[in-house]
Amino acid sequence: MGDFLIPAPERVKQFAEHVVFGTRVLDVGTGSGILAKLAYERGVRDVTAIDINPAAVAHARNLLPHVTVLHGDLFENVSGVFDTILFAAPWSEGVIRTMFDHALYDCGVVERFFKNVRPYLATKGRIWLQYCDAFPENFSRLPQWISANGFQVECSWSYMAWGQLARRQVSVILYEIR
Numbered sequence: 203m204g205d206f207l208i209p210a211p212e213r214v215k216q217f218a219e220h221v222v223f224g225t226r227v228l229d230v231g232t233g234s235g236i237l238a239k240l241a242y243e244r245g246v247r248d249v250t251a252i253d254i255n256p257a258a259v260a261h262a263r264n265l266l267p268h269v270t271v272l273h274g275d276l277f278e279n280v281s282g283v284f285d286t287i288l289f290a291a292p293w294s295e296g297v298i299r300t301m302f303d304h305a306l307y308d309c310g311v312v313e314r315f316f317k318n319v320r321p322y323l324a325t326k327g328r329i330w331l332q333y334c335d336a337f338p339e340n341f342s343r344l345p346q347w348i349s350a351n352g353f354q355v356e357c358s359w360s361y362m363a364w365g366q367l368a369r370r371q372v373s374v375i376l377y378e379i380r
């Protein structure tokens with residue numbers, strides 16, 4: 203493994219097939235910058251991306267000179283309001299020991315995301331969250347994280363994949379949330 207996550211193509215394809223991009227896009231946990239790149243390629247010119255991992259930030263800045271790439275924890279240093287907020291979240295259970303581990307282990311980050319995202323979402327904006335049922339304890343709490351903060355799932359799409367850490371077939375799910 204490198205210093206940041208190299209995305210599985212099917213994961214990116216799920217966003218490419220379903221996301222309806224608004225005019226202002228925020229990519230939380232941008233990693234390699236792949237979803238911010240997708241937004242830019244779809245014609246969005248107001249794209250902001252953020253990651254907690256400095257190696258990911260350096261890579262994304264290099265890849266995407268026209269995108270504002272910030273270093274920080276979730277919405278730290280983010281200003282403005284966005285029509286489209288993307289978050290390909292970490293979904294596994296485990297302990298974060300290295301910067302790379304932020305790409306794998308949830309450790310409460312999705313719950314914090316929903317507690318704090320509201321001021322950054324435009325009135326008719328949408329959140330596009332990718333998550334997975336690989337770890338039942340995390341997955342079973344997702345509906346509560348969403349509803350406790352006044353959000354609801356508008357639509358969802360899933361595909362089956364091999365879960366490396368769960369060591370079984372898992373379902374990768376993209377949620378459209380408002």
Ligand SMILES: C[S@@+](CC[C@H](N)C(=O)[O-])C[C@H]1O[C@@H](n2cnc3c(N)ncnc32)[C@H](O)[C@@H]1O
Pocket residue numbers: 206207208209210213230231232233234235236237252253254255258274275276277290291292301304305306311
């Ligand atoms: C599953 S990876 C997804 C990366 C990329 N968006 C993609 O689709 O390939 C999750 C990303 O979220 C980042 N991340 C995790 N916790 C974060 C936090 N608290 N603030 C910002 N980024 C975070 C990780 O460093 C990692 O790059």
